[in-house]
Each structure stands twice: as structure tokens, then as C-alpha cells.
Amino acid sequence: MTTTEPAIRNRQTAAGDVVLSVRNLHVTFPSEAGLVKAVRGLSFDLLAGETMAIVGESGSGKSVTSLAIMGLHPRNARIAGSITLHGRELVGLSDAEMSSIRGEDLAMIFQDPLSALTPVYTIGDQIVEAIQTHHDVGRTQAWKRAVELLDLVGIPNPQLRVKSFPHEFSGGMRQRAMIAQAIANDPDVIIADEPTTALDVTIQAQVLEVLKKAQLETGAAVIMITHDLGVVAGMSDRVTVMYAGRPVEQGSVDDIFYNPRMPYTIGLLGAVPRLDATNSEPLATLQGNPPTVVDLPPGCPFVPRCPLAHAGCREQEPELAPVGPGHTTACWESDRIRAEKLTSKDIFPAPVIERTVFESIPRDERDTVLSLAGMKKHYPLMKGAVLRRRVGTVYAVDGIDLDLRRGETLGLVGESGCGKSTTLLEILNLHSPTDGKIVVFGKDTSRLNRGETKTMRRDLQVVFQDPMASLDPRMPIFDIIAEPLGVHGWSKGKIETRVMELLKTVGLEESHANRYPQHFSGGQRQRVGIARALALEPELIVLDEPVSALDVSIQAGIINLLEELKQRLTLSYLFVAHDLAVIRHIADRVAVMYLGKIVEIGTVAEVYNRPSHPYTQALLSAIPIPDPQTERTRTRILLRGDLPSPANPPSGCKFRTRCPIFEQLTPEQRTPCLETMPPLDPAPAGAVVALQEAISLSATARGAGDTRVDHLVACYYARPTKVL
């Protein structure tokens, strides 16, 4: 770091030595249901300067571990075991002693940048506080250092922005400020608890880059807590996989990804849809749910979900045992897994999804179930409490065209604020949009009478993102699924048989019908949501991020279910998601949105293999792939800054303010970009350029397009590029 104090201290621990050591850590706290054993015997050594990832699903104990290390666990939690930093025992230290370590030797970055900064103090105040708590430096000097730190983490105009309040920063900028604050005192260990989970992919890529830079500058060791296996592959040297409060596998990142020996790790890796997978075979599914860590039965906690389990597994919980140099697993069957070279497909048989004849009918010969033509949705921007007046317009969706054929899945992707959810809501509204046309099942939604609207509501259904919020907590599952049937005048007897049939269809049991939503896990609730959507035998289902709130192992089951239902019931899906890997897995065609416009649309194969719009390329390159070797060698396009406000979009091409191609253009070449939004034209034909080359090549006007290929792109300088 630069010249001002506090300068880099002499490290107490040399590079390559153990800086933080956790031995047999147990964290227990009381609850109404009984003792919650959140962490049950975790040990690891963290070497100076390395990055260790702790991976696990919700409830696996990973966040509790980080708080226990920081000494910030809830007061009623009991900690047993040992945590040593530079050989000094931390367990049992007083708050005063711990406070002198926190922020100085041990720093932490939290998940939600929106709530993790105090709203009433400026960013600068908060960084200065972090410095002055530990160092006797003057105010001017501390402020100077705060500006340097903000500069280091890539905040533009740090001199000015240091005086901003947190709410004036975007999510990505707040997380940068959090990192600046964490490295302010040059800590030895940084704990990052899901640091990018709340951020969009392009912002995630920026923040991860900043984190890497911060680590490089300070030489700190990092504990990266995450559920995202892609982030793990790209960021970590070593990995600890946790399940039900226990470490079940530890090893180098390559060991874990290429040579996993514990069925849970193997299942987790098999359950993630891969961005770079060219086939769309069903994903490996782990049946059931992670256990609650209250009153665990004896034996391995993974037994109920493990196809390899035998009687021995139920009797005694396996300890971590070495299976290779630096690689340990807690599984009685790890030798068999090695000897028989078992993969996720062998252990977790994926469902066979029958392809219907429908697939063989060419797209052009199928009916169009939904089409949007020049659809716009603008919202007025109002101001004033006494006299409300219109001060502007939010161009949420600004003219999009797309069509969806029977039996097809169209993925609509983009970052938050791009207008994908607005598009979906406009379709569900069944009214006329601000401008343009929405045609559902051949009927213009602006000209529907009451009867037609009701029929359309039957044939067009929706599945929402948050299965916790979208089900009425005071209605039993039966009533929730039966409600649409009642509305459409089904008889009582028919409703009952239909609900039972639906429960079976979505993989729930008939005995579940009388229970309330709170008795179900997230995945099961989403199944209820799907059953409700299917109740009236719809033809078109719009899905708003249906799997993004679910854990990885649960997500795969829902994706497979949706895939199976689509084939069996000949459904059409409009699938809104921000996860491009999920879309690649499930969709036939994909549309990429940016600031209310579609910038690229086409078949999944075309868009993923020959992405031609710089935004699509940046998105694809930003998504971490759960493959360490790929991650090490990948080229990334890092977009600058944040999404512009849809209330004040740039002139001409909406993407130009963040476009890496636009930056290289000569002023004459820029003219068309500045003047008009490029139209969606057939993507240029010809060979793909490697991403590395594409970045260094100077931009040329787009080549001629091939109209026979289903692939359109809106860019004057489009060039098919190989990103994956």
C-alpha cells in the first residue's frame, strides 16, 4: 500500500506458516426445540496468505463458524475447542482483548452490503473509525488514508465519495467500501461471509477482483464462506465442505473438484448446472433436505440422502480421515468411491426424462403462444409530498419483441433493473402496455372481454421466486392448490382428486395436504407453488427466478421437475432468471436484456457458443464456473461501474457507457452508438474469435449476418466470440 501510516506491519507469521488454527470447534446454542449443535468438531489450519473456502448449504454451520472465530457469536452460544491466531488462544478472551484483535488482525466482510454499513455516518467516518479504533493517528491523516483505501478498491472520485452516506452508494460500491474498511488496518486474516451473494454477476466479478487485489496488497489470509461452487473454484487454494455442522471433506481445491471422495461433495458438484456444459442431461439430485441440527440421530447425518449408506453408517459418525496428501474425508465409503471411481451419475441416479415427439416438430411449425411486439412499459417518476408532480419517466421496458412457441422454454436473463420482471408482470397483467402489443394464445391482451380474460388466466400461470412469501401461511397446502380450481368452478369431488394428483405430480405426498407452508422446506414449498400453477392445466407458465432462493442440492430437483413437467404436459415456459447456467440447462432459446432492451436473442447453442454482443460476452465471462482449472485460465471482461438508472438511460446504444468495445472506438466510429440504439439484426456469420483476441483486436463494423440461423444481436460492432 502507499506511503501513509499505518504501514504494513512486520508479519508475526511468515508466509506459508499457520496463521489461524481451529481445533475441534463446537458451537452450541439453546433453542425452544432443544440444543442446536451448529458446529460439531471443526478443525483446520489457515496458512498465511492463502485462501480457504468453507462451502455448505444453509444451516451447515459455516456462518456460525465465522462469527465464532471473530468472537461475535450470540451471547447464549457455547463455544468449545480452540481457536489460535499467531499461536494465541482466542477462545475465552474478554471482550476488551478480543476487540483489540478484531479489525486489527482479524477482519470481516459481511454478506449484505445494504445493511452492513451504519446509515447515519458517511463512508469516510466509518473507515476512519476502523483506523482510529486501533491506531493513534490524527484525523486528517486517517481521512487521507480512507481516501487511499477507497481508491485502492476502485471507487471513482474517492476524494468526493468519501463524504457520501451509504445510501448514496450502489450495492457493489458499498461492498467495495466494506472491503476498504476491512483492510484498513492491514489484517492477517480476512473472513468474507458470502461477500458477493447479494450482487449481480458483473458486479460480483468486480468485487471478487477487488478482494483478490486487496489480498495481494495486504498478504492477508482469506476465509471465503460461500455456497457458490464457481466462486470457490476461482478464489480458493483449499476447501472445507461442511454438512450439518461437520466438516465432511477437506483438501486442496483441485482435490475437492476433481477427486471428491464424499458422496455429499460429489452430489453437490453434480447438482450445479454448468455454464460450460454443452449437454442438458438431467442434473444429479440429492433427495431430501439437509437435517436440522437439533437432536441428530447417531451415525452420519448424510445417511438419509446417501444412496451408498449401509447399516454401519447409521451406527457411527465417521471422523475426518486422510485419503491423500492434505485431503481428508469423513465417509466410511471413501475407499470404495476411489476404487470404483464413482461419479455423481453413479451415486445419484439422475431421473430419465422422456423426450416427447413434440421436440421433433420444427419450431416454425408450432403455434405461437406468446408474442411481444415493441412492448414498452414506462412508469412515471413522481416527486413531492404535498403537490405530487411528474418529474420524469422510468423506462423499465423500452420496446422489446419476442415470441414463444408451444413446448418451448425461453430464458429471459439480465441483471437486476434490466426490466425482466417488469416484462413478466406486464404479460400477467393482461392489459395494454404503455406501447406495443402483447399477444397471448393469438389474442391481443388490450382487447379482451371478461370471459376471455378468465380463460386466459386459466391457461397462463405463474411461479414466483420466493416460496416463503408466495404461499399464504394460514392456508393448508390443500386449500392453496385447490383455490384456483374453486375459482374456476370445479366441483368439490373433482377438486379433491385433482389436488391429490397434483401433489403426486410435483413429488409431494398425499399426507402433506393438510399441513401448512411453514412445515415445509424451501424446495417443497416451491413444489407446492408449481402444483398450484399446474392446477388448471395451463399451457404457458411464466417463472420468475423459481430456483434462485433455493440451496444448490434442492435447486437441481426443481429444475429436473420443471423439465419433466414441460415434456409430459407440453408446457411452454417463459423463464426469468439471472443465473445464466440455469438458463443454459433448461432453456431452448434465450433473450439477454439490458436497460429495458433485448440486446441478444437466439437459440441457447448460438448465444452461449457464439455470443456476439459485448454485454452477453461480459455476462458469460463474469460467471464463475465450478472448475478450478478453467477458472485459473479464463479471461474476464470486467465491466466498469454499475447499471445506469432506467430513469435516465444513455442516448443511442444503452450499453455504451459500460461497453468495452465503445472505449476502443475512434470518435467517428462512435457516432452511430451515440445516436441510435442498434436494431436487432442477424448475428454475424463466420468463425468465432477467442475472447483474449477479441479484447485486443480493434473493433470493426459487424459482418454480414446469416438469416437462416436463429440468432439476433443489437450491436454495430458485434463479433461472435468464444467466451466459454
Place this chain on the structure above:
Amino acid sequence: MVKYLLLRIANYALLLFIAVSLAWVLAQTQLHPRQLFEVRNPPIDPQSIENILRAANVSDHVPLWDRYVTWIRGIFLHWDWGTSPGGADVGDEIGRRIWVSFRLVTIGWLLGTFIGVTLGAWTAVRQYRISDRVVTALILILVATPSYVTGEVSKMVATVVNKQVGFQLFLFLGEKSTGTLPSYPLSDVVDRVQHMVLPTLVLTLLGMAGLQRLQRGLMLDALGSDFVRTARAKGLRENKAVMKHALRTALIPTGTYFAFQAATLFVGATFTERIFAFQGMGIYGVDTISKQNINGVVAVTAFGGLCYLVGALLADLMVAFLDPRVRLS
């Protein structure tokens, strides 16, 4: 900002005018000062009654609209709020009484707020410990007890104390003694203080109880928030993180409430005034109704409304002052 404020004030003035006019109609049609004179013994000549009522502009023999015009004229041309049926000037009466109320309420309000906020924050930090449970239970008893009971009980306790010490330590009738005062220096100040202690104590307790409930809840929210954890992760000791981050943020709604109350100080505390025989605004409001004092009722309503709106304005300014998120947008 100035333009915004002016607009806001104009809006409030209109609102207040409409509200007071409605109150005036209600009072003129529902109160019957004539009965006050008709039951007199010896009886008063009806023409004299009519003259008295006309002088006060409350005669139901004059058309309502004419009375309204007279009333409006009096206010806007001469700032004259009229008289009671007995002829006492309402404006003067209120002018005197608001300061009685102000003297009675202010100290109790400040102390109650301060102690309530402190106790609320303190008990929140010690949630579910014995100290929190004891304080919360006591506060709940206080909240559940009607204020006149609290007042009367305090008087009973004071009487016992006075007996024990052998002289009138606590005085609880009026604002000051009516007879001759002892001749030591500042004896009038001491006398006033003796009268003030008990009602102030009661008002402090009542204010404290409400604010403790409010502040404890707000503080619990703030204590559980991520930014307090962030502050702790920076190395702030628990007390400092709580004071600087949690309390500062949790004070925003309390500050608004405080600012709002400031304007209503002059309106008084009816029960406390009655129990301790203070001739303040609160008791005047009740008296004007029971004594068929139409102009008095309307003036009290207008004054109360004004206080309320000033309070709302102060509360808005306070939020803007305390919360940067509001200030900038």
C-alpha cells in the same frame, strides 16, 4: 428547502382554518350558554340574558352565518377571540394559562424523555436479564395505571412523608402558596419548587414509561442489525458500538416523537392539572365545555390544532436533521 417549508406551512394554515371553523359550528350548535342564565335564582330578565349572549356573540337567536362573520371579523381584524358568557376575555385567559401549563409540563417532559430513552436503551442491551425483566415489569404497571391514580397515590405518599418530617415538605395545591410567605431570601422560589416537585415527578414517570417502551423496541431492532455487527468486527467494544451505532440510529424515531411533543407542551396535562390544582390549559379545555363557553372551546381547539401542526413540522425538521437518508432526497 425554504420554498418547501413555506408551501407546507400554507397547507397547514388552510387545514387549521377549516378544522377550527368546524369546531366553531359544532360548539355554537351543541353548547347552550342561555341555560346557564335561565336557571339563575333570582331569575334574570330574558332581555338582559339576550344582551349578555349577544355581547359574547353566542346568542342562538342570531343567524349562524351572522355569528360566523362576526367571529371571523373579530379574529382577523382585531385578533379578538371573544369572551366567555360571563364576559371574561378568552384570549387573555389562554395567554395566561399556556405559561402555567408550560411551567408545569416542561421539566417533567424533559426528564421523562431522558430517563425513558436511557432506560429503554439500557434494558434493550440487557434483554431478558433480571434487570430488564424487573424494569419492564415496573414500567408496564406504570403504563397500565391511569394517570389520576398515579397522581392521587403520589399525593397520599407525600402526605405521609410530610407527617413524618413534621413540616410541609411537599406542597400540592396550585402553583404557589396564596398566603404570606416566610421571610427568608428566595422564599418564593423555594415555595414554587415545593409545589412543583410532586407533579413533575408524576409527569416524569408517565413520560418515562411510554418512552421506555418505545426506545426498548427500537433499540432491539438496532442491536440486531448488521451494521452493529460490522462496528464490532472493526474492533469497537460492545459499549461503544451500542452507543455510537445502535443508539444513534435508534434515536431517529424518538427524536421525531420528541420534536412533536415539544409543541404540545403548552396544551398541558389535564389530569395532572386537576389533581394538583394548576390553572393550566388542559383543565381550561374541560372547563370551557362544562361552562358552555363557546368562544373558549373554539380558542382552545384552535390553539391545540396549532400546537399539533407546529409539532408535525418540527418532527419533519427533526427527521431531516437526524437522518441523512431523508436530508438528501
